[in-house]
Amino acid sequence: MTEHFDKTYDPYDDHTQPPHRVLGYERTFKRTPDAPLIVRAPTLTERTGPTGLARRLPADRADLTRRTPDGPRALGPRIAVHGRIIDEDGTPVPGALVEIWHANTAGKYIHEDDAFDAPLDPHFPGSGRVVTNADGGFLLTTIKPGPYRAAPGSWRAPHIHFSIVGPSFMDRMVTQMHFPGEMLNEYDLILNAVQDPEARSRLIAEALPPDEETGDALTYHHTIVLRGHV
Amino acid sequence: MSKPAATPPTAWLTVGPFFPRSLIEPTCNDLTRTGRKKARGTPILLAGRVLDRGEQPVRNAVLEIWQPDAQGLFAHPADPRSADADPNFLGWGRSATGPDGWYRFRTVMPGPRSDNAAGTRLPHINMMLLASGIMRRLTTTLFFTDDPDTEDPVLSSVPRVELRRRLLARRAPELDDNGAQAYRFDVITQGDGETPFFLD
Numbered sequence: 158m159t160e161h162f163d164k165t166y167d168p169y170d171d172h173t174q175p176p177h178r179v180l181g182y183e184r185t186f187k188r189t190p191d192a193p194l195i196v197r198a199p200t201l202t203e204r205t206g207p208t209g210l211a212r213r214l215p216a217d218r219a220d221l222t223r224r225t226p227d228g229p230r231a232l233g234p235r236i237a238v239h240g241r242i243i244d245e246d247g248t249p250v251p252g253a254l255v256e257i258w259h260a261n262t263a264g265k266y267i268h269e270d271d272a273f274d275a276p277l278d279p280h281f282p283g284s285g286r287v288v289t290n291a292d293g294g295f296l297l298t299t300i301k302p303g304p305y306r307a308a309p310g311s312w313r314a315p316h317i318h319f320s321i322v323g324p325s326f327m328d329r330m331v332t333q334m335h336f337p338g339e340m341l342n343e344y345d346l347i348l349n350a351v352q353d354p355e356a357r358s359r360l361i362a363e364a365l366p367p368d369e370e371t372g373d374a375l376t377y378h379h380t381i382v383l384r385g386h387v
Numbered sequence: 388m389s390k391p392a393a394t395p396p397t398a399w400l401t402v403g404p405f406f407p408r409s410l411i412e413p414t415c416n417d418l419t420r421t422g423r424k425k426a427r428g429t430p431i432l433l434a435g436r437v438l439d440r441g442e443q444p445v446r447n448a449v450l451e452i453w454q455p456d457a458q459g460l461f462a463h464p465a466d467p468r469s470a471d472a473d474p475n476f477l478g479w480g481r482s483a484t485g486p487d488g489w490y491r492f493r494t495v496m497p498g499p500r501s502d503n504a505a506g507t508r509l510p511h512i513n514m515m516l517l518a519s520g521i522m523r524r525l526t527t528t529l530f531f532t533d534d535p536d537t538e539d540p541v542l543s544s545v546p547r548v549e550l551r552r553r554l555l556a557r558r559a560p561e562l563d564d565n566g567a568q569a570y571r572f573d574v575i576t577q578g579d580g581e582t583p584f585f586l587d
Binding site: 169174177184185186188194197198204205210247258266271282322325326333 | 393394395396397398399400401402403404405406407408409410412414415421439440441443445446447451453454455461462463464465466477478479500504505508511513515517518519520521522523524525526528540541544545546576577578581582583584585586587
């Protein structure tokens with residue numbers, strides 16, 4: 158198992174990662190450092206991370222379509238996100254903590270700072286948390302989030318926020334999953350901050366056409382690649 | 388030379404302004420209570436403000452810390468001495484800032500470490516900042532002393548003495564809490580007194 162826990166971490170590639178400052182996203186210009194980031198060789202502190210997190214935090218929150226198992230269902234189309242966490246070699250990352258949160262079907266977050274004029278859904282919990290299985294896989298059932306206006310003239314395409322705590326400080330990942338075929342994908346400032354079209358397309362989930370096997374949730378597949386290779 | 392990677396890592400995107408409170412359990416910022424028993428070592432309080440350009444407080448920022456236990460060990464397979472690590476210390480914590488930009492952690496004073504391949508490590512805590520307007524995380528490492536006789540590899544990588552001083556958490560007796568000595572560490576994301584951040 159040791160090979161899963163002591164990897165090599167190359168610096169991120171600025172072509173496949175977004176810039177720190179994004180034109181039109183004003184806050185990026187006052188919250189990012191002016192000084193260049195300092196290069197350091199990863200020490201043991203960077204090559205390690207919390208391995209027991211899934212046992213310390215509730216990590217069985219896989220169903221975001223209800224607040225309680227028998228409670229009323231949240232509004233919006235139900236979706237099943239079959240996800241997988243792998244490293245750069247394609248090796249599965251088991252035991253990773255996967256956290257998600259997103260707006261409800263009307264585009265409203267459960268957060269006191271969300272000023273978007275849309276209703277809250279009392280039956281939508283807003284967030285979930287699971288841990289990846291031996292194959293790096295996980296399943297989350299939720300409702301499809303709605304788009305919302307982020308600033309005058311600027312709308313966010315429907316998206317799900319993802320936070321992954323992997324086996325090291327180096328492979329910690331925070332990103333967003335988008336939906337295929339959305340008109341707003343072309344105009345979304347955050348998604349389009351990523352310059353490389355291939356890297357951008359990997360931020361969009363794959364929708365599976367419904368068939369006899371499809372239950373009462375539309376199926377999406379999504380893979381997230383954590384940094385690190387053997 | 389490492390072999391070329393098959394797939395580059397997924398692109399980071401901002402945490403946004405709405406990180407949910409439901410993902411920050413009450414115990415998340417108390418690292419002394421994550422095990423069944425109390426963690427070994429000296430409890431400390433680590434607190435400070437997150438400020439952006441013009442020293443404006445950053446609200447709803449998410450801070451995560453990662454640190455060795457009181458003996459300088461990690462309960463992680465990459466640490467050859469992990470078997471001796473404190474089983475009641477997770478080493479990881481998460482806190483969010485309030486409207487005034489303040490964050491707060493309760494933890495134990497990390498131990499120094501002398502047999503690390505990278506060199507002798509001074510007591511230190513890694514910190515990661517996520518917030519609206521930060522597309523990729525900002526990472527830094529804070530220290531408690533700047534011992535001129537110890538060549539900590541991370542501290543040594545910081546180019547100027549003046550910048551190294553910004554990585555020191557300062558004793559703040561006015562914040563002492565319930566027997567825990569308090570240390571203050573402000574994170575300034577841009578401008579005068581900008582915190583040194585690392586390319587991790």
